[in-house]
Every structure is written in structure tokens, then in C-alpha cells.
Amino acid sequence: MTRLRGQNxxxxxxxxxxxxxxxxxxxxxMLTARMxxxxxxxxxxxxxxxSVAEGGLARALQDLSPxxxxxxxxxxxxxxxxxxSPSAARQLPGGDVVVxxxxxxxxxxxxxLRGHGGRTWGSRTPQWRLYAWGSASNWVPRPxxxxxxxxxxxxxxxxxxxxxxxxxxxxxxxxxxxxxxGPGRARRAVQATIQHARDVDGLPLGRGVAVISSRETRW
Amino acid sequence: MKGRNGYTVVELLVAAAVxxxxxxxxxxxxxxxxxxxxxxxxxxxxxxRARIGxxxxxxxxxxxxxxxxxxxxxxxxxxxxxxxxxxxxxxPVAITxxxxxxxxxxxxLTSALLPGAAVIPIARHDGCPDGTTACGFRPxxxxxxxxxxxxxxxxxxxxxxxxxxxxxxxxVPRTVSYEAGADVIQVTETTxxxxxxxxxxxxxxxxxxxxxxxxNVVDLQFAYFGDPYPxxxxxxxxxxxxxxxxxxxxxxxxPTLSADHGALAGLPLAMLSDGPMCGSGATAYDVDLLRIxxxxxxxxxxxxxxxxxxxxxxxxxxxxxxxxxxRMLPDQSLRLAFSPRNLxx
Numbered sequence: 001m002t003r004l005r006g007q008n009x010x011x012x013x014x015x016x017x018x019x020x021x022x023x024x025x026x027x028x029x030m031l032t033a034r035m036x037x038x039x040x041x042x043x044x045x046x047x048x049x050x051s052v053a054e055g056g057l058a059r060a061l062q063d064l065s066p067x068x069x070x071x072x073x074x075x076x077x078x079x080x081x082x083x084x085s086p087s088a089a090r091q092l093p094g095g096d097v098v099v100x101x102x103x104x105x106x107x108x109x110x111x112x113l114r115g116h117g118g119r120t121w122g123s124r125t126p127q128w129r130l131y132a133w134g135s136a137s138n139w140v141p142r143p144x145x146x147x148x149x150x151x152x153x154x155x156x157x158x159x160x161x162x163x164x165x166x167x168x169x170x171x172x173x174x175x176x177x178x179x180x181x182g183p184g185r186a187r188r189a190v191q192a193t194i195q196h197a198r199d200v201d202g203l204p205l206g207r208g209v210a211v212i213s214s215r216e217t218r219w
Numbered sequence: 220m221k222g223r224n225g226y227t228v229v230e231l232l233v234a235a236a237v238x239x240x241x242x243x244x245x246x247x248x249x250x251x252x253x254x255x256x257x258x259x260x261x262x263x264x265x266x267x268r269a270r271i272g273x274x275x276x277x278x279x280x281x282x283x284x285x286x287x288x289x290x291x292x293x294x295x296x297x298x299x300x301x302x303x304x305x306x307x308x309x310x311p312v313a314i315t316x317x318x319x320x321x322x323x324x325x326x327x328l329t330s331a332l333l334p335g336a337a338v339i340p341i342a343r344h345d346g347c348p349d350g351t352t353a354c355g356f357r358p359x360x361x362x363x364x365x366x367x368x369x370x371x372x373x374x375x376x377x378x379x380x381x382x383x384x385x386x387x388x389x390x391v392p393r394t395v396s397y398e399a400g401a402d403v404i405q406v407t408e409t410t411x412x413x414x415x416x417x418x419x420x421x422x423x424x425x426x427x428x429x430x431x432x433x434x435n436v437v438d439l440q441f442a443y444f445g446d447p448y449p450x451x452x453x454x455x456x457x458x459x460x461x462x463x464x465x466x467x468x469x470x471x472x473x474p475t476l477s478a479d480h481g482a483l484a485g486l487p488l489a490m491l492s493d494g495p496m497c498g499s500g501a502t503a504y505d506v507d508l509l510r511i512x513x514x515x516x517x518x519x520x521x522x523x524x525x526x527x528x529x530x531x532x533x534x535x536x537x538x539x540x541x542x543x544x545x546r547m548l549p550d551q552s553l554r555l556a557f558s559p560r561n562l563x564x
Binding site for chain 1: 245248249252253255256259260262263266267270273274278281282285286287290291292318319320321322344345346348349350351355560561
């Protein structure tokens with residue numbers, strides 16, 4: 001059996017101890033830097049998602065603006081901003097796979113389930129209809145941002161138009177909700193209540209959109 | 220000892236010097252690493268506080284003026300005020316924002332509401348969800364009562380009964396009478412302000428809560444920009460005068476400002492509190508608040524550890540004890556601009 005004699009190996013122990021201490025300090029620094037990078041990235045994606053959702057809403061309003069009657073869109077007529085069948089599963093730039101419409105696991109069903117905060121108006125309950133969907137690269141000019149985000153826009157009738165039918169718009173007021181999905185599971189949504197633009201006497205102009213109210217909504 | 224003659228003094232001195240140099244080098248590395256580790260941790264904390272600050276300001280200011288499906292609040296009252304409620308003076312370090320939250324219940328009065336009355340009769344209409352007792356209003360909700368002339372008050376729902384709200388005035392007693400048909404809607408009223416005594420950004424719900432959001436804040440400034448042309452809303456019903464229209468429906472003359480910020484005009488704080496006033500009673504507000512279209516916020520954060528703050532006043536609002544530049548973490552100043560969609564008219 002070999003026994004350590006004298007100072008043999010002392011330098012090795014000392015070197016390893018110092019190396020371990022320095023490695024621990026370096027690992028801690030790397031962990032902090034990594035966490036900071038992840039947090040900053042997540043925050044950036046989240047802020048960008050909100051801006052993209054706002055942009056998606058504006059893009060949808062552009063298509064709704066010339067229409068004098070919004071009943072067709074409440075029946076499912078889509079905008080010019082679409083990218084194929086909404087029922088096919090899509091892989092988002094961030095890696096998530098989503099189904100836009102329809103079925104129990106689709107985004108549309110999720111919206112219908114949660115979009116009114118659990119409230120119901122019976123047969124008058126607004127039915128969210130898919131209106132626009134596609135990559136933000138279709139209309140956002142910055143490739144670095146736009147390629148990473150996907151936007152879905154829905155429309156629904158308001159409950160106060162008095163016709164009792166969520167598929168018919170009687171009062172020229174509808175709801176529009178835009179959802180932006182991005183990397184890192186970033187999801188932000190905005191909703192607006194819009195009406196046909198009116199003149200100074202309050203009469204509809206026949207074209208144009210006025211936003212009655214707009215806010216970010218939970219998703 | 221055999222076979223060895225021991226070490227000479229020179230050998231010992233050389234060995235000691237080598238050991239000292241090696242140990243000194245190692246400790247210097249360790250000390251530097253530990254020092255930088257503290258700096259990194261504090262920098263990460265500073266950045267996280269900055270992100271929280273941005274999110275808090277954004278979530279409070281962006282929805283300003285949002286209303287229900289048929290009631291754009293910003294058309295009927297000031298939804299942004301540069302002060303704390305209820306009695307704070309106009310201040311560059313405070314802002315109060317009002318908006319109806321997501322899925323806010325709303326209704327109208329079915330009969331007049333007098334000051335001091337604790338029972339609010341509300342109308343059942345198409346927008347009331349099925350199965351609700353009082354159109355979706357629930358106890359503890361904060362509710363805004365307002366009319367088309369620009370008067371408004373906030374109350375808190377204590378209990379509900381069929382198509383009736385039992386309320387208490389909050390944060391101040393009502394002094395205005397409202398006619399039947401006046402609007403009733405759930406409201407979120409949030410105040411953000413800088414408290415210099417403890418260096419915190421605080422979030423306050425008047426009469427309910429006041430909590431710190433961020434610490435080690437060394438400055439917060441709000442600036443306002445608005446429409447150079449006089450506001451046109453709220454327009455009162457015929458025969459009623461307010462701050463913008465006389466009883467005959469003619470516009471009250473108000474100045475057109477010079478657009479010195481693109482298409483907008485800077486609105487100095489004094490202009491936002493010098494009158495003429497809209498509304499009445501404890502909730503009266505300056506007419507120029509109706510011009511607001513854009514806000515600019517500047518806030519500055521510092522490192523929480525004074526050992527990481529130096530003495531240069533350009534970099535540190537509150538000097539610390541750091542001497543080496545690589546051990547300093549300068550204050551971070553952020554400048555944000557908000558153009559709340561609901562304030563664009």
C-alpha cells in the first residue's frame with residue numbers, strides 16, 4: 001500500500017481547492033447572467049407581443065373599415081389577412097403548436113370559454129368568429145420582430161344591440177379581439193369595441209371605424 | 220533529522236515570498252470575483268426593478284379612459300389626473316388613472332340619485348348577464364357614477380339586491396345629484412406616485428390600499444401633452460351647461476394652444492389645475508385635463524447597496540461609498556411615452 005509521504009500532492013490539493021472556488025464563483029456569475037438574459041428576453045417578447053397584438057387589431061380594422069354591414073363577418077367571412085385553413089395545426093416560431101379553429105383544444109374554443117369572464121347571456125352570448133390570422137411578417141416591416149409572432153383576430157357581436165342574435169349586427173357595434181403569440185410562450189391580447197364612424201350629428205357615415213373603447217385583455 | 224541539513228534562511232525567504240505572491244494572487248482573484256458577484260446580483264436586481272416599473276406604469280396608464288361597450292369614459296370625464304385622490308394637489312410625481320376593467324358590468328340609474336343616498340337603483344338591460352342579481356355588480360366592486368355633463372363620483376358596493384346596489388361613498392362623500400339615466404359602471408382607479416421620504420414608487424387605491432411597488436427609486440416625473448384645440452366632450456344634454464358648453468349648446472370659448480410637441484401641445488402642470496373647472500363638488504377637474512393625449516414618464520432607479528454607489532452626482536442621485544469604478548453601479552434612468560388609445564379623439 002502506497003502511503004503519502006512528506007509534502008507529495010500538497011500542491012495538487014491546493015490547486016484543486018483554488019480551482020473549485022474560482023469555478024464556483026464563475027458558475028454563480030454565469031447563472032446570474034443566464035437568468036438575466038432569460039428574464040430580459042421574456043420581458044422583451046412580452047412587450048413586443050403587446051405591440052404586435054395592437055398592430056393586428058389595427059390591421060383588422062383596416063379591413064372592417066370599408067364594410068357598411070358587419071353581419072357577414074359575424075357569420076364567418078374572413079378578412080384579407082389569412083394564411084390558409086384555420087383548422088390545421090400550426091407550429092409557431094417559438095415552437096408551440098396551436099390549432100386556431102375549431103374544436104375543443106383550439107384557440108377559438110378557449111376564447112369562447114373564457115372571453116366573457118364566465119358570464120353568459122343565454123342565446124345572446126357573443127360568439128367569437130375567426131376573422132384574421134397569419135404571421136405578423138405580413139404587415140410588420142421589421143423582420144427580426146415580425147417573423148417571431150403570429151396573430152389571430154376574432155370578432156363578435158355586442159350584447160346590447162337588442163336583436164337577441166349574436167350573428168347579426170343591428171347597431172353597428174361589434175367587438176374585435178387580437179391575440180399575438182410569440183417565442184417563450186409570450187401571449188398578449190387586446191380587445192376593442194368599435195362602431196361605424198359617425199358624423200357630427202351622430203349619423204353613420206357608411207364607412208370608417210371609430211373605436212369606442214380599447215384595452216388589453218387577459219389571455 | 221538524517222540526510223538533510225535543513226533549509227537556509229534564503230531558501231525560506233524565497234519560499235515565503237513565492238507562497239505570499241501565490242496566495243495574494245489567489246485572494247485577489249477571489250476578492251474581485253466576490254465583489255463582481257455582488258455587483259452582478261445588484262445589477263440584475265436593478266434591471267428587474269426597472270422591468271417591474273415599466274410593466275406597472277404601462278398596465279396602469281395604457282388603459283386610461285377605457286369604458287364599457289357603449290360608454291367611452293374619456294368622453295365624459297377626466298380619466299387622467301396629475302394628483303393623488305382625493306385631496307392631493309397637482310404634482311409632477313403623481314398620477315391617477317381611471318378605466319373600466321375587462322368585462323366590467325354597467326347599467327344606468329332608474330331614478331335620481333341624491334348625495335348621501337346609499338341605495339342605487341339600476342336598470343336591467345340587454346347587457347346584463349343571465350343569472351345575475353344586479354346586472355353583474357358584486358359587493359366590494361368600485362363603481363363610477365357619471366352623467367353626460369361631466370359630473371362623476373365613485374362609490375363602493377356594500378351589498379346587492381335585485382337591480383339595486385347598496386353603496387358607501389369612497390373615498391369622499393358625494394355632493395352631486397344625478398338624474399335618472401346617468402351611467403353606472405365598474406371602475407378601476409389607480410394612483411401611482413413617488414414617495415421621496417422612503418424612495419418608493421407606490422400604488423394607491425384611494426380609500427382602500429396603499430402599497431410600495433418599487434424601492435430605491437430616486438426620481439419620477441410625469442409630463443403631459445395634449446390636443447392644442449379645445450375639447451368638445453363631454454357635451455351636456457340640451458338646456459344644461461358645463462365647462463365646455465352653455466345651456467344653449469354654444470361652445471364656451473377656450474384658448475387654442477400652440478403645438479410645440481409635434482401635433483400636440485405641452486401641458487404644464489399649472490395649466491392642469493388652474494381652471495376653469497368641469498364637474499362639481501369634490502371631483503371637479505380642470506378642463507385642460509380633457510386635452511391629454513400623451514404622457515411621458517421618466518423614472519430613475521439606484522443600486523440598493525450604498526457600497527455600489529459612487530460620489531459623482533451625474534451618475535448617482537444619492538452618493539454612496541464606492542471608490543473603484545469597477546465596483547460602481549450607476550443609477551438607471553428610463554424614459555417612457557404612452558399614448559393611451561382611449562384618449563385619442
